[in-house]
Every structure is written in structure tokens, then in C-alpha cells.
Amino acid sequence: MMRVAATGSGRAVWPLLAGIALLLAGLALAAGLPDWARRLPADWQVDAAGTLNSFFSWLSRKAHVGPLAVKDITRALGTAVELPLDLVRGLLAGGFRLRLGGMRLEMAPLPWWALTAVWTLAAHRISGRGGAALVLGSCLYFLLFGLWEPAMFTLASVALSVLVGAGLGLLLGAWAWRWPRLDAVLTVLYDIMQTLPVFSYLVPILLFFGFGPVAALIATVIYAMPPMARNTTLALRRLPQSVEDLATMTGCTPRQRQWLVLLPAARQGLLTGLNQVIMLSLSAVIIASIIGAGGLGNDVLQGLKSMRLGRAFEAGLGITLLAIVLDRMSRAYALHRPRHGRPGRPARLLLGTFGFLLLALLAGQFLPVLRDFPPALTVSTGKMLDDAVAWINLAWQGPIAALSDGTVRYLLRPLKELLLALPWLGVTAGAALLAAALQGPRLALVCAALLSLPALTGYWDQAMISLYLALVSTLIAMVLGLPVGLLAGQRPRLDRVVTAVIDTLQTLPTFVYLIPVVMLFGLGDFPAMMAIVLYALPPAIRYAKDGVARVPPKLIEAADMAGCTPRQRLWLVQVPQALPELMLGLNQTLLMAFGMLVITALVGTRGLEQEALVAVSKAKVGEGLIAGLGISVLSILADRLITAASQRLRQRLGQG
Amino acid sequence: MPPDRKTPPMTENGLIRCQNLWKVYGADVGALRGLTPDAARARIAASEGWLTALGDVTLEVARGEVFVIMGLSGSGKSTLVRCMTGLAAPTLGDLMIDGVNLRGIDPALLIEMRRHKISMVFQDFALLPHLNVRDNIAFPLRVQGIPRARREELADRLIQTVGLGGRATHFPKELSGGQQQRVGIARSLITEPEIWFLDEPFSALDPLIRDEMQGELLRLQASLQKTIVFITHDFDEAIRIADRIAIMHNGRVVQIDTPERLVLAPADDYVAAFTRKIPRARVLRVASVQAPASERAAGAPVSAAALVGDVAARVLASETPIPVADGAGRIVGSLDRRTVIETVFSGASA
Structure with a gap:
């Protein structure tokens, strides 16, 4: 049992190591590579954003469906939505202001006490x-x-x-x-x-x-x-x-x-x-x-x-x-569940x-x-x-600044510079090779095609910045979440507390996470990373604890009968068995990180998400869509690769 | 039944009649349509990769009969009942319900038929989780647009009939398996159907409950006198409730007979394997084991139609053979201890 698990995980790690080695080799060779392999020159890039812009401007100004202009159709749709929206909003809050000829009618919304009573x-x-x-x-x-x-x-x-x-x-x-x-x-x-x-x-x-x-x-x-x-x-x-x-x-x-x-x-x-x-x-x-x-x-x-x-x-x-x-x-x-005897x-x-x-x-x-x-x-x-915030910032200025500056200097900046230094060709080839090793040529092709999108459209640097922030936040979330999850998976009482906390954390809209980190750390990559870590933590914990809790009892008993100490049981039996689940947790954590990453544009990150946000304020459809698709591409890519790795692991462990 | 046996001629009084029914799965089985039965048979035998779920099934179910279709999983029994109810269309052959051919039937007529003439009980009960017992039972009437008051009155009457009094407002999740199937049975009876299809209705229940429900079914049938098509994989269950049993194997009907005839004259080894473990005394009637009338016989006569097992105790307690009387009360034979003992114990040795 032990040996199976050990060799199983050993082999699954192999393609990962190969991929990393290849990336490093690519980095070393980058100096010798032609320029186009590092960044595509501007005149090789596709102006997808511009094309999209002109398409949408045509669509919104000139396009017709039969005799109807697209613009008129959307305007009608807008009105159709606006009426019920005004009605509901007027009733719950705000009230109505009607103008009938010269007369102005004002109507108050539903009073607070009535709504409170009904809702309660x-x-x-x-x-x-x-x-x-x-x-x-x-x-x-x-x-x-x-x-x-x-x-x-x-x-x-x-x-x-x-x-x-x-x-x-x-x-x-x-x-x-x-x-x-x-x-x-x-x-x-x-x-x-x-x-x-x-x-x-x-x-x-x-x-x-x-x-x-x-x-x-x-x-x-x-x-x-x-x-x-x-x-x-x-x-x-x-x-x-x-x-x-x-x-x-x-x-x-x-x-x-x-x-x-x-x-x-x-x-x-x-x-x-x-x-x-x-x-x-x-x-x-x-x-x-x-x-x-x-x-x-x-x-x-x-x-x-x-x-x-x-x-x-x-x-x-x-x-x-x-x-x-x-x-x-x-x-x-x-x-x-419907039950009898309830007056309905x-x-x-x-x-x-x-x-x-x-x-x-x-x-x-x-x-x-x-x-x-x-x-x-x-x-x-x-x-x-x-x-209070001002006081905290003042009183704790030393430790807060040390934490923030230290993380930026020793972790964030080096990683960001490493990713930015990599040639796009090397990264794409590395990802494709990894995909080939994990699943086969088809996934490799998909990977290569997906990754060339940001390269071809001139968003490579921003994509790398997004990727770095998502990766480093995922890493920290896993480092923090795994021990908690592993511990909770073995202790039902702790499990209940942890579950209640992460259930609540997961119901919160992304936006809410920005508030405390901005209060404490201001703007920039560090508060963004903190927000992402907080948001991505629940799946890291959840999958770890479920993975450990779901190890078949007979394996636990076998370990006990073999004379394992609790620590040996955890590392030799439970963790190897839970590995596929942990991989899924990693996957979910990374996807959540990408989800939150988008919102951190509001606290001043510099990746694709920022391009998308800027596009909103400048109403540039093309740039917004292309930058957004870049994030889509990255998260889909990560999802496919990790899923493939997890499947391989599962096969090795004989879990179907 | 060997495949080349000539199909028996159909009588006109069968309520359900299946004529050379085939159900074949595979690519372009549509090519079979329009072929004569013989040509189709040759074509199917020659084709590789086709799966024959029903192979040339011909049978008829008489009005008021309890007809059991018995077979193990994969024998085609479910396919056959799905064809009979129109849930699946046979590849070839005709299926008549009370003289109406289901092939090419007007969908509106089929809906009408399902609303009034036929109904079905499902193996997994198929109760609607959001409706309570009363509403579940009344559901077929709701589909027909019958006013609430009327359908609840009818449902409440059936709740009593199936022994669920006091549980009208319970929801399916609050009932045991046996109770749930009682709801399923009541629901299938509320439209007062002529033909009652029961697709392994008791297979999901514990043995004791199953036994109880079989008794319940026999009691209901004694007063309702429906035409019943009952599917089961359990030969014990089949002989307990059946007037006639059709045994299916690999999509073919191997033998159709009364339980007694199946035991006495199994058509092949496959049928014999089922009947071997069956206690003869529970299947054989006095008429088929009796000796000629004897002068030594004494005491009140037993009925020739009774099961041997039911009269065994009396015969064994008597020193002399017991006379056997037919329905009219005439003495037609005698039954002695030795015959009864042989009948009771022959099951194990045969």
C-alpha cells in the first residue's frame, strides 16, 4: 500500500519536474533566442482589439436585422427591462415620481416596518x-x-x-x-x-x-x-x-x-x-x-x-x-422536505x-x-x-510595512520578474509538453493554441503579471489551507467550526474582501494578493479536509494494525490517498484566485484585469474582451492541466 | 419454444395480443420493416452487431386473467411490457390492445387509452416527491382535469382500500417502501383501468413485506377482477399469483403455461431448472396426482381443484384414502398418504 502510493506520486511528479526543468532551460537560453521568440514584434501581432472595436461600432450604429436597427432592438429590450426594474426599485426603495401634465405625483415606497415584518x-x-x-x-x-x-x-x-x-x-x-x-x-x-x-x-x-x-x-x-x-x-x-x-x-x-x-x-x-x-x-x-x-x-x-x-x-x-x-x-x-401536518x-x-x-x-x-x-x-x-484605521496604521506601521515590503521584495517582485523574463515561445512549448506528458497530444495542442492568444494579441506581459499574482496567491492559500484542512479532516469537532467559517467566507461577494485589505495595506500588489488569498482559502481547506476524511476506514485500520503512529498514518496513508482530492482543491483554489484577481484591478494591479477595467472606463469593447479572454484562457488552461494531473493520479491509486 | 416452431393461431377473444413481436437494437434496423416474418427472421439471424431484445414473441392475455411474465434480467420481460404499454415501439410485429393496434395509433387515442383503459405500477414506485399521498393517488385524475373535490373523494376511498388510512397527508419520503408501493398501487387503480400492468412491483421490498403485498394483491384482484400483466424475476412469486406464466429467456418466450403444467411438463432444461426447487405440493392440484376412485376411500371428499399442499394434513391424518370430488360434487378419484408424501417430497429429488 505504502509503496504503491509512493511510486504513484513519484511518477506523477516526474512530468512536472520535466516541465520546470524545461522552463529553466528556456530561461537560460532566452539570451540566445531571437527577439521574436521572446516577445512578438508589434507588426507580427494581430490587432484583434481594433477589429472587434470596429465590428462593435458597426453593430451598434449601423447593423440591421431586417428593417430594424440593432440599436433600436437593444433600446427596446432596455426599456422592457427598465419598467419592471423601476417598479420593484420604486416599491422597495426610492418610491415613484410621476409627471402627469403639469401635475407632479410623488409616491412613497413600502415603509420599512412593513418590509421588515414580512421578511422576518x-x-x-x-x-x-x-x-x-x-x-x-x-x-x-x-x-x-x-x-x-x-x-x-x-x-x-x-x-x-x-x-x-x-x-x-x-x-x-x-x-x-x-x-x-x-x-x-x-x-x-x-x-x-x-x-x-x-x-x-x-x-x-x-x-x-x-x-x-x-x-x-x-x-x-x-x-x-x-x-x-x-x-x-x-x-x-x-x-x-x-x-x-x-x-x-x-x-x-x-x-x-x-x-x-x-x-x-x-x-x-x-x-x-x-x-x-x-x-x-x-x-x-x-x-x-x-x-x-x-x-x-x-x-x-x-x-x-x-x-x-x-x-x-x-x-x-x-x-x-x-x-x-x-x-x-x-x-x-x-x-x-415537505412533511405532513404542516398547515399549508x-x-x-x-x-x-x-x-x-x-x-x-x-x-x-x-x-x-x-x-x-x-x-x-x-x-x-x-x-x-x-x-481607528488611522490609529492602527500608525501604531502598527512598523510590522505592517515590514510584512508588506518584505513579501514584495523577497517573493512578489522576484517571481514577477522571473515570469516576465521568460520567452513566450518557451512558456508555450513548456506548457504544451507538460500537457502532452499528462494527457496526450490533443491537450498539448489546445494548450499551445490557448497560450498563443495573449502572445499574438500583444498582451503577453500583462498575462504574465496576472499569472504571477494568481500563482503566488494560490501558493500561499495552499500553504495556509492544507494544514488546517488536514487537521480538520481528522478532528470532527474542529471540522464543524472550520466548515462554518469557510461556508460563510464563500457566501461573501468578491467585492467585500477588498475592504479590510485596503484598510490595512492600502493599494498595490500586496493587498491584492491578500484579498485573493482570503477568497481562495476556503476550497484549499475544504478539499484537504474532505480528502482526508474520505479515506476508507479499512485503510486507516490497516495502518493502525501495522503499528503506524498517528503521524505515520497521516503521511504514509491518508495524504497519499487524498492526493487526487488535494489536486482538485488546488484546481478550485486557482480558479477562485483568478475570479478574485479580476476584482483586484480596483486596488491597482497591473495585469490583464487592469486592462479590462480601463476598457470599461474608456468604453473600449475590443480591449476589454481581448484582455478578458486572456484571463479566461489562463484559467481554462490551468484547469485542464490540473484536472489531467489529478486524473493520472487517480488512475495510479486505483480510484477509478 | 424452438425458434422454428409454427406460431399458434390467434384467437379473437384475447384482450392483449402480441403477434410475432420483435424488438431489435442496432444501426438501421428500420430496414426490417416491410419484410415478411420469415424474411425478417433470416435477416436478423444474418446480421452481426444487432441486439435482439425481443425475438418473435407471440402471446395473448385473456380478459380477467393474471398473466405473469417471468424472466431473469436481460431476458426481455421489461422490453415486452414497455411494448405492451406503448412506452417502446416494437421493431416488427403487431400489438393489439382490445382490438386496437398500437402500431401507428393516433397519439390522442393512445393518451385516451392510458387515461382510462390501462395503468401501470413501477418497480421503484415513481411517486412524485412534492405531492402527499392523497395528491399522488389523485394525480392521474388531475391530469384528466377532474375537479379537486371529486378526485380527492375518490382518492380517499382508495387510501382506505390499500390500507393507508390516516396517512393521506404524508409525503412519500415519510413512508416505508411497502407503504410507498401501496400508494403506487392505489394511484394505478384510481382511473379504474381494465388492464393493470405491474412491472416488478415488489422487487424492491423486503421478503416479508413482499409476501404480505402479494397476499394483498390477490385479495384486491379477488374483488376487482382486472386483467393483470405482472412482471417478475421471482419464480416463487410467479406461481403464487399467476393463472398463466410466460417464461422468457434471451428475448424469447420459452413456455407459456399454468404453474402446474410448467412443473409437470417443463418445455426445456431452462424451465426445468426453475421448477426443480419448487415444492410440488404448492403447485400441483389434487386432480393431477389422484388415483382412480377407490372403494376403500372414506371421509368427506376433498376438491379436485385444491392444491395438494392444502389438503395434505387431512390425508396424512387419515388411515384410509380420501375421496376426491369435482366441482359438481361427484366422486372422481381418491388420494392416499403415499401419493401425498411423494408429491410433497418429490421437489427435492426431481
């Missing part, structure tokens, strides 16, 4: 007392800290995008289930959509829909919809054949089959998808504040921009609460709620006392927090 009661029904307390506490927090309106704005955007995203996902997922060919196309599309940085597709959306909440909503739907579609297809595919047969044998029409049998029977999977849509929507709505989505994200963004970090922190805490509440409620709803009159309940809200709305119009939360009660700790 709903939480109580879905997730019990704990959930209700959480919701009540969150509402109080929003009210006391003057965040009620932005929070309701964010909630309204999330609600509408979830509605659209879930509906669209359900439809696409059901179609993909029925037509496998469509499924194949959509899967590739979703892969790109989910690895492409949000900033990249914000630009074309800006072009067609203009700056503002509508563009933000469309971007959010694009970002959040794929998991719903994937989960729908998966859930339908997992249904037993007999459920389909039942629909047939009871004489269902095609529509009855879909809506009375298949989709309800797949409910569990669909709700899992819904939970993911909600969380991704929240994350995207927050990010979309850079194109004018408003809400809590905007408060954070403005706070970060003007270095009023206390305010950013308060809004960030608000986002955190919102994320935890939404996740808990939707998860509880998804896990909820959903129709009457809904009607009652509706009536109550209507009355509250009317009351709010005519009784100002019932409309607004008394301003005298609100507090802001913003100033206090700002002072």
Missing part, C-alpha cells in the same frame, strides 16, 4: 427562529446605519435578476436536456461566460444599453444564469426513467409532463441552482456598481475611491449580512401578505410618521472607524 416572518417560516433573528438583526443594522435605501436597492436588483436569470436558466436547461446537441454548445458557452471577467462583458453591454441600472441588470443575469441552466439539465437528467414513464402512462400532454411531473420532481436540483443564482446575482450586482447599479456596492465603491474606509466598511458589512441572509434562506428552502395554505398566506403590504403602502402615503425611519435614531461609526 417569511424567514421564520422558511428557516425557523434562527433565520428570523438573522433577518431582523440585518434589517435593524440597515436602518440604524442609514443603509436601508441602498440595501433595498440592491435587494430589488437581485430579486429581479434572480427572477429573469432563474426563468431563463430553467428554459435553457430544459431545452438542453431535450436536445443534447444544444447542450454541447451551451456548455462551452457557459464555460467561457463563467471564466470571462465581468468587466469584459460590461463594455459591450455599456455600448448597447448605456451606463446605469439596466446595463447592470443585464450583466448580472449573464453572470448568474449559467448555474441555473446547468443544474436544471443535471436535475432532469438524474430523474429516474420511471418518472418519465409515469407521465406517459397517466396520459400527460407534453405540457403537463413538463410542468406537473418532470420539473416538480426535479425540484431539489432546481432549488440548488436557484441558491447559486441568488448568490452570484448578489456578487454581480455589487460589482456592477462600477457601471452605475447603485445600492450597497456603490457605497463601497465610493468609500474606497474617496478613502472613506469607515463608510465602505459599514456598507461592506451590510453586503455580508445580505449575503448570509439570502444564502441561509434559499438553502433552507432548497433543503426543506400558501394561497391564503400570499393573499394576506399582499393585503398587508398594500395597506402599509397606503399608510405610508398619508402618514409621514409611518413612512420614514426616525433619522435621530441612525448612527454612523464611519468617522470612528476611519480614526
Whole structure:
């Protein structure tokens, strides 16, 4: 057993070593290489960005579909989205301002007390007392800290995008289930959509829909919809054949089959998808504040921009609460199993709620006392927090600067310079050879093709900078996460605590992670790295602990019977057995790192993500898309290589 | 049945009739259509890479009969029942349900047929997880657009019939396997179908529960008098409930007979292997083992139609043979101890 594991991992390491050796050799030879092998000269590069720019400018100005201009179609679509968005936003926050001739009508939104009551009661029904307390506490927090309106704005955007995203996902997922060919196309599309940085597709959306909440909503739907579609297809595919047969044998029409049998029977999977849509929507709505989505994200963004970090922190805490509440409620709803004896009159309940809200709305119009939360009660700790941050920065200046400068000098900068010094041809060839050793010529070809994209389009340096930051952050996350995971995997009590913490960390939108690191470390590569490490830590821990916990008990017993000390058992049996799982953890950690990397452009990194962000502010579609695709390429590449390595390991260990 | 045996002529009163049914999987099996049965048979025999799930199946199920299709996994029994219910289309051959040919049937008519004439019980129950017991049972009526009050009334009546009183508002996840299948059975009965398909309904249950459910099924059938097509891989189960059994092997029907005839005259070694372990006394009727009427016989007569096992205790307790009477009460033979003992113990040695 021991020997098998040892030789197994030894052999799997071999191609890795070969790849590294090759890279180093390439570096050594770089001096002797012709210039074009190091960086493609400008006139060899393809002006993909320019081509895309002119295509999109043609599309948005001149293109026609039949008699309709594309621009008019998108404008109509924008209006169609705007109406419900205004309605929901007006109801939850902001109210309505109508102009009828010369008359101006103002209407107040739903009063805070009514929304708090309904939301708390709903939480109580879905997730019990704990959930209700959480919701009540969150509402109080929003009210006391003057965040009620932005929070309701964010909630309204999330609600509408979830509605659209879930509906669209359900439809696409059901179609993909029925037509496998469509499924194949959509899967590739979703892969790109989910690895492409949000900033990249914000630009074309800006072009067609203009700056503002509508563009933000469309971007959010694009970002959040794929998991719903994937989960729908998966859930339908997992249904037993007999459920389909039942629909047939009871004489269902095609529509009855879909809506009375298949989709309800797949409910569990669909709700899992819904939970993911909600969380991704929240994350995207927050990010979309850079194109004018408003809400809590905007408060954070403005706070970060003007270095009023206390305010950013308060809004960030608000986002955190919102994320935890939404996740808990939707998860509880998804896990909820129907049980007998529960009084279930959903129709009457809904009607009652509706009536109550209507009355509250009317009351709010005519009784100002019932409309607004008394301003005298609100507090802001913003100033206090700002002072606290200033004090911490002053008092701890020495250690903070030492940590930050030391890491930059001895780790970040050397690694960055190493990657920048490598010739593109060497890196591409090295990656292809590694791919060939791990899986075969096909993956090698894919690798080479993918990597030549940034080289050909003139984004090689930026790609290397992105890669360096993602790699070094992943490395640190693994170094920090593995011991915690290995320990938790063997101690159930520690496991419970760790799981609760990383579950919460994973519900937080990416944006939130920027706030504490900027507070402590300011701007630059070091705070960016810290944010990425924090965000990427949960999968590193989770896979390590699950990997160790899932080692078959009989192997543990065999190790004990062979007289292993606990330490020997861990290193000789559990870790080798968990290696494939650890590789998957590495993969997830790296993908999360890429996901966070994109957002760190806001704290001043210099890689592809920065190009994408700049493209948003300059409304340059081509640059935004090409830079974004560069990040897509890097993360897809990393994913394929690590997956191939993990598969090899699994075969060696006889785990299928 | 050897493959070259001539198919028996069809009678006109079979409620379900399968005529030279083939189901073949493989590339371009469509080429078989339009060939005569003999030509098709030759073509299939000559083709490599085709998988014959059903090979020339001809049988009919009479009205009111409990017809069991018995076979091990891969024998084609599930394919056959899927063809009978229209869930799968046979490659060749005709399938008539009450005189209606399923080939090329108008989809609307097929839906109508499934809503009223036939129904099915599934091996894994196929209950809808989001509906409670009552709604699950009433589901076929909901599909038909019958008002809620009416369908709940009917469902509640069936809940009592299948012994689930008090559990109308339970959800499937809260029930045991046996209870879940009771729901499945009630659901399949709510449309008052003429033909009742049960696809290995008790295979997923524990032996004790399975035994109980078989008894339940026989009790229900005694009052309902449906035409039943029952699929099983369990020969014990087959002989317990069947009027007639079709034994399938490699996609072919090997023998169709009453349990008694299967035991007494197995068509080949394959059938014999199944019957060997079966206690004769549980299958054979008095009529097939009795001796001619004897002067020595004394005591109240036993019925010629009774199972030997059911009368064994009486015969063994009696010094003299017991007379055997037919349905009309006439003495048609006698049964002595020796015959009963031989019948009871012959299963192990045969």
C-alpha cells in the first residue's frame, strides 16, 4: 500500500519536474533566442482589439436585422427591462415620481416596518427562529446605519435578476436536456461566460444599453444564469426513467409532463441552482456598481475611491449580512422536505401578505410618521472607524510595512520578474509538453493554441503579471489551507467550526474582501494578493479536509494494525490517498484566485484585469474582451492541466 | 419454444395480443420493416452487431386473467411490457390492445387509452416527491382535469382500500417502501383501468413485506377482477399469483403455461431448472396426482381443484384414502398418504 502510493506520486511528479526543468532551460537560453521568440514584434501581432472595436461600432450604429436597427432592438429590450426594474426599485426603495401634465405625483415606497415584518416572518417560516433573528438583526443594522435605501436597492436588483436569470436558466436547461446537441454548445458557452471577467462583458453591454441600472441588470443575469441552466439539465437528467414513464402512462400532454411531473420532481436540483443564482446575482450586482447599479456596492465603491474606509466598511458589512441572509434562506428552502401536518395554505398566506403590504403602502402615503425611519435614531461609526484605521496604521506601521515590503521584495517582485523574463515561445512549448506528458497530444495542442492568444494579441506581459499574482496567491492559500484542512479532516469537532467559517467566507461577494485589505495595506500588489488569498482559502481547506476524511476506514485500520503512529498514518496513508482530492482543491483554489484577481484591478494591479477595467472606463469593447479572454484562457488552461494531473493520479491509486 | 416452431393461431377473444413481436437494437434496423416474418427472421439471424431484445414473441392475455411474465434480467420481460404499454415501439410485429393496434395509433387515442383503459405500477414506485399521498393517488385524475373535490373523494376511498388510512397527508419520503408501493398501487387503480400492468412491483421490498403485498394483491384482484400483466424475476412469486406464466429467456418466450403444467411438463432444461426447487405440493392440484376412485376411500371428499399442499394434513391424518370430488360434487378419484408424501417430497429429488 505504502509503496504503491509512493511510486504513484513519484511518477506523477516526474512530468512536472520535466516541465520546470524545461522552463529553466528556456530561461537560460532566452539570451540566445531571437527577439521574436521572446516577445512578438508589434507588426507580427494581430490587432484583434481594433477589429472587434470596429465590428462593435458597426453593430451598434449601423447593423440591421431586417428593417430594424440593432440599436433600436437593444433600446427596446432596455426599456422592457427598465419598467419592471423601476417598479420593484420604486416599491422597495426610492418610491415613484410621476409627471402627469403639469401635475407632479410623488409616491412613497413600502415603509420599512412593513418590509421588515414580512421578511422576518417569511424567514421564520422558511428557516425557523434562527433565520428570523438573522433577518431582523440585518434589517435593524440597515436602518440604524442609514443603509436601508441602498440595501433595498440592491435587494430589488437581485430579486429581479434572480427572477429573469432563474426563468431563463430553467428554459435553457430544459431545452438542453431535450436536445443534447444544444447542450454541447451551451456548455462551452457557459464555460467561457463563467471564466470571462465581468468587466469584459460590461463594455459591450455599456455600448448597447448605456451606463446605469439596466446595463447592470443585464450583466448580472449573464453572470448568474449559467448555474441555473446547468443544474436544471443535471436535475432532469438524474430523474429516474420511471418518472418519465409515469407521465406517459397517466396520459400527460407534453405540457403537463413538463410542468406537473418532470420539473416538480426535479425540484431539489432546481432549488440548488436557484441558491447559486441568488448568490452570484448578489456578487454581480455589487460589482456592477462600477457601471452605475447603485445600492450597497456603490457605497463601497465610493468609500474606497474617496478613502472613506469607515463608510465602505459599514456598507461592506451590510453586503455580508445580505449575503448570509439570502444564502441561509434559499438553502433552507432548497433543503426543506415537505412533511405532513404542516398547515399549508400558501394561497391564503400570499393573499394576506399582499393585503398587508398594500395597506402599509397606503399608510405610508398619508402618514409621514409611518413612512420614514426616525433619522435621530441612525448612527454612523464611519468617522470612528476611519480614526481607528488611522490609529492602527500608525501604531502598527512598523510590522505592517515590514510584512508588506518584505513579501514584495523577497517573493512578489522576484517571481514577477522571473515570469516576465521568460520567452513566450518557451512558456508555450513548456506548457504544451507538460500537457502532452499528462494527457496526450490533443491537450498539448489546445494548450499551445490557448497560450498563443495573449502572445499574438500583444498582451503577453500583462498575462504574465496576472499569472504571477494568481500563482503566488494560490501558493500561499495552499500553504495556509492544507494544514488546517488536514487537521480538520481528522478532528470532527474542529471540522464543524472550520466548515462554518469557510461556508460563510464563500457566501461573501468578491467585492467585500477588498475592504479590510485596503484598510490595512492600502493599494498595490500586496493587498491584492491578500484579498485573493482570503477568497481562495476556503476550497484549499475544504478539499484537504474532505480528502482526508474520505479515506476508507479499512485503510486507516490497516495502518493502525501495522503499528503506524498517528503521524505515520497521516503521511504514509491518508495524504497519499487524498492526493487526487488535494489536486482538485488546488484546481478550485486557482480558479477562485483568478475570479478574485479580476476584482483586484480596483486596488491597482497591473495585469490583464487592469486592462479590462480601463476598457470599461474608456468604453473600449475590443480591449476589454481581448484582455478578458486572456484571463479566461489562463484559467481554462490551468484547469485542464490540473484536472489531467489529478486524473493520472487517480488512475495510479486505483480510484477509478 | 424452438425458434422454428409454427406460431399458434390467434384467437379473437384475447384482450392483449402480441403477434410475432420483435424488438431489435442496432444501426438501421428500420430496414426490417416491410419484410415478411420469415424474411425478417433470416435477416436478423444474418446480421452481426444487432441486439435482439425481443425475438418473435407471440402471446395473448385473456380478459380477467393474471398473466405473469417471468424472466431473469436481460431476458426481455421489461422490453415486452414497455411494448405492451406503448412506452417502446416494437421493431416488427403487431400489438393489439382490445382490438386496437398500437402500431401507428393516433397519439390522442393512445393518451385516451392510458387515461382510462390501462395503468401501470413501477418497480421503484415513481411517486412524485412534492405531492402527499392523497395528491399522488389523485394525480392521474388531475391530469384528466377532474375537479379537486371529486378526485380527492375518490382518492380517499382508495387510501382506505390499500390500507393507508390516516396517512393521506404524508409525503412519500415519510413512508416505508411497502407503504410507498401501496400508494403506487392505489394511484394505478384510481382511473379504474381494465388492464393493470405491474412491472416488478415488489422487487424492491423486503421478503416479508413482499409476501404480505402479494397476499394483498390477490385479495384486491379477488374483488376487482382486472386483467393483470405482472412482471417478475421471482419464480416463487410467479406461481403464487399467476393463472398463466410466460417464461422468457434471451428475448424469447420459452413456455407459456399454468404453474402446474410448467412443473409437470417443463418445455426445456431452462424451465426445468426453475421448477426443480419448487415444492410440488404448492403447485400441483389434487386432480393431477389422484388415483382412480377407490372403494376403500372414506371421509368427506376433498376438491379436485385444491392444491395438494392444502389438503395434505387431512390425508396424512387419515388411515384410509380420501375421496376426491369435482366441482359438481361427484366422486372422481381418491388420494392416499403415499401419493401425498411423494408429491410433497418429490421437489427435492426431481
